[in-house]
Amino acid sequence: MSDYIIEAIKNGVWETLRMTAYASLYAYIVGLPLGVILYATAKGRLLQNRPVNIVIGVITDIMRSLPFLILLVLLIPFTRFVTGSSIGTTAAIVPLTVGAIPIVARMAEASLCEVQPGIIEAATSMGASPLHIILHFILPEAAPSLLQGAAINVATVLGYSAMAGVIGGGGLGAIALQYGYYRYQKDVLWTTVILLVIMVMVIQGAGGLLAKIRRKT
Numbered sequence: 001m002s003d004y005i006i007e008a009i010k011n012g013v014w015e016t017l018r019m020t021a022y023a024s025l026y027a028y029i030v031g032l033p034l035g036v037i038l039y040a041t042a043k044g045r046l047l048q049n050r051p052v053n054i055v056i057g058v059i060t061d062i063m064r065s066l067p068f069l070i071l072l073v074l075l076i077p078f079t080r081f082v083t084g085s086s087i088g089t090t091a092a093i094v095p096l097t098v099g100a101i102p103i104v105a106r107m108a109e110a111s112l113c114e115v116q117p118g119i120i121e122a123a124t125s126m127g128a129s130p131l132h133i134i135l136h137f138i139l140p141e142a143a144p145s146l147l148q149g150a151a152i153n154v155a156t157v158l159g160y161s162a163m164a165g166v167i168g169g170g171g172l173g174a175i176a177l178q179y180g181y182y183r184y185q186k187d188v189l190w191t192t193v194i195l196l197v198i199m200v201m202v203i204q205g206a207g208g209l210l211a212k213i214r215r216k217t
Contacts, residue, residue, distance in 0.1 A: 060102040072169075079094040089170040095164065096161060
């Protein structure tokens with residue numbers, strides 16, 4: 001590989017990490033509260049509210065069922081409105097965030113559902129408000145599961161970022177497409193694949209380690 005391509009791969013790694021980090025952060029800012037609402041408004045929960053639960057649940061499931069490549073295309077006008085462009089690393093963060101939000105919401109809901117009912121009953125008997133119970137009992141108790149889920153979600157966003165290269169999103173996906181596929185440079189293609197696999201393994205390993213540490217505290 002030429003020095004130019006090596007430099008492009010280095011830049012692609014940083015662009016991929018940037019897209020993944022920002023999209024994951026924004027997805028959790030929106031998705032985690034949605035997951036808490038889905039959990040709390042379900043039947044028999046602290047804030048049972050069937051209409052709210054159904055509406056949010058249906059919207060979340062519809063968004064989650066859309067293939068990411070289709071979502072990329074559908075969001076081009078919205079992406080252009082938000083960032084002023086539909087191509088580039090910054091623009092790719094928008095569809096990555098939108099695509100990850102429903103996944104984060106459902107993953108967070110599943111983690112919260114693992115909390116033992118006895119903890120909630122004990123907190124309720126002490127007169128704690130629903131919000132206090134969620135913030136100080138349910139979320140801390142579900143933290144290990146939430147951390148493991150976060151690792152899976154971040155790895156998913158990383159995979160999505162590679163697909164963003166199809167519409168000029170930048171990162172390793174764009175390099176694999178431009179050099180590895182269009183120019184038949186198999187060494188570039190396999191290098192980007194190996195780098196993506198390593199990044200996913202590191203993210204999932206870090207998530208598992210943090211979850212273990214949280215369980216011991």
